[in-house]
Amino acid sequence: MTLDLGASPIDDLPLVELDATAQAVLVHAGHVTPEELLDAAITRIERLNPALNALSASAFEAARERARTNAGDGAFAGVPTLLKDLIAYPGQPLGLGSRLMSGQIAPAGSSYTEALDAAGLVVFGKTTTSEFGLVGTTEPLVTGKTRNPWDLSRSTGGSSGGAAAAVASGMVPVAHASDGGGSIRGPASLCGLFGFKPTRWRTRSAGLPKNMPLAAILSEHCVSRSVRDSATWLRVTETEDWAEPLPEAADLLANPPRKLSIGFYGLDAFGNLPDEAARAALEQTITLCHSLDHTLVPVEGPRFDGRVAARAVYDIMAMTTSGMVNYLAPSLAPDAAIACLEPYTLTLIEHARALPPSRFVEAAAEIAAAGDMAQVALDDVEVLLSPTIPFTAFPLGTVSPDCPLQVLRRHFERSAAYTAAASLAGWPAMSVPLFWTEEGLPVGSHFAARAGEDALLFQLAFQLENAAPWLPRLSALSRTLACRKS
Numbered sequence: 001m002t003l004d005l006g007a008s009p010i011d012d013l014p015l016v017e018l019d020a021t022a023q024a025v026l027v028h029a030g031h032v033t034p035e036e037l038l039d040a041a042i043t044r045i046e047r048l049n050p051a052l053n054a055l056s057a058s059a060f061e062a063a064r065e066r067a068r069t070n071a072g073d074g075a076f077a078g079v080p081t082l083l084k085d086l087i088a089y090p091g092q093p094l095g096l097g098s099r100l101m102s103g104q105i106a107p108a109g110s111s112y113t114e115a116l117d118a119a120g121l122v123v124f125g126k127t128t129t130s131e132f133g134l135v136g137t138t139e140p141l142v143t144g145k146t147r148n149p150w151d152l153s154r155s156t157g158g159s160s161g162g163a164a165a166a167v168a169s170g171m172v173p174v175a176h177a178s179d180g181g182g183s184i185r186g187p188a189s190l191c192g193l194f195g196f197k198p199t200r201w202r203t204r205s206a207g208l209p210k211n212m213p214l215a216a217i218l219s220e221h222c223v224s225r226s227v228r229d230s231a232t233w234l235r236v237t238e239t240e241d242w243a244e245p246l247p248e249a250a251d252l253l254a255n256p257p258r259k260l261s262i263g264f265y266g267l268d269a270f271g272n273l274p275d276e277a278a279r280a281a282l283e284q285t286i287t288l289c290h291s292l293d294h295t296l297v298p299v300e301g302p303r304f305d306g307r308v309a310a311r312a313v314y315d316i317m318a319m320t321t322s323g324m325v326n327y328l329a330p331s332l333a334p335d336a337a338i339a340c341l342e343p344y345t346l347t348l349i350e351h352a353r354a355l356p357p358s359r360f361v362e363a364a365a366e367i368a369a370a371g372d373m374a375q376v377a378l379d380d381v382e383v384l385l386s387p388t389i390p391f392t393a394f395p396l397g398t399v400s401p402d403c404p405l406q407v408l409r410r411h412f413e414r415s416a417a418y419t420a421a422a423s424l425a426g427w428p429a430m431s432v433p434l435f436w437t438e439e440g441l442p443v444g445s446h447f448a449a450r451a452g453e454d455a456l457l458f459q460l461a462f463q464l465e466n467a468a469p470w471l472p473r474l475s476a477l478s479r480t481l482a483c484r485k486s
Contacts, residue, residue: 018449019175019225024075024078034069048169052171053162054161074236081123083175084127091105094106098132099141099340111423112237119237122134129161130401131342131345135408137394138187146161147165148165148168150442151439153396156190157191159183160187170481173229174230178219179197179218182389184221184222184390185430185431186389187223191223191338192444194221194223194227194431196230196234202239213316213364220377221237227465232248251458257261263298263383263385266279266303267301268390269306270306277435277437277441280435281387284435285434285435288464295327299312301383303376310413343401344408383447387439388446390417427448428448434468
């Protein structure tokens, strides 16, 4: 296969049609070089990023050197990718979505980024995120608004919004993302991508100590255009001592799930129903799963006190953020540090200072208790189905960093009301792009399973992808964006 990789972004459209696995196959077969893949991706970014603002930093020349000399022979050999700017990668900026970190370069990576390198991925930049990953939209003051490729007036969600915009638009076929309460799955839903959150502790460390309460609900993974890319990404980043390693993507695809008992629900953790579009997406997904011979049963869903859990997470976020800022800014005068931080971050720090030291332990216990309570929801079914987010992509500015605190907290609670249970309980979960509104906005469907059942979810995901493929929509979007005039 010979591809024209000329200077025009339209010339490399055949590559946009291919996921990361297919691009790696071309490299292995000698039909394309890692340098050509990288140059094509850079060309797309140079054309698309001015409109989308998905990148916080680039490292094109360092990546070209790696593509020439050290792309390796792994599962993703030579495939260009981007990392969310909350993870360190040696020699590249580590901005954390904050003006406080402007100009900082990471001296080292982690076992997680070493695994990405070993898989042959070529990291050539960082994607935008909210400040410290705190806000459920990607509109940080340091880089500005990241725009949704399906509608440039709307948000990508957060905090992995830059990654979602980059993959949905076709800048790259797959990109790193991270998820605390839904920061992979939410942007995936709003941007029409496949977004998977692995079982707790299944992947290698990205540098966050396990004894931190937030580490128990945080997962590193990716957003992707295909299920097989996501499955392979998990295989290459899986901790080496995991008891049952994930099978290869081809094996998962070849072995569809047996008839599953899927419990579906519409009421979220606060007793609220989703918006009309999310309800329609849920109904369509129920019908699709029925057609695949699964048993669909109505259930209550995870039952825990959503407000207690939300308050505990908020308090832990506040105390963790306060400690992190104190660690990151010892050389700055207090006034200088304050000037660098966003209003919401400052509010969190002020809140943390008002909390007694004992609150840290209490809040951690409340988070663990909520996770234990959620487990009951899977006692009688194998998989849970719900909306991912109860609404479609919202207009930019709706929950910007300078919005009133109560607006931001309400948005956090509503947007994570379905996804948080899997984070609290440590389950694997995924957002699958199975529905688009009449206006052309994507809506994800959320599936979760018991801890360790990642393979089962991937088998189901492959089955859904075959029954209702979404890649043609993404390819059409990429073509439309590539042909837009600057």
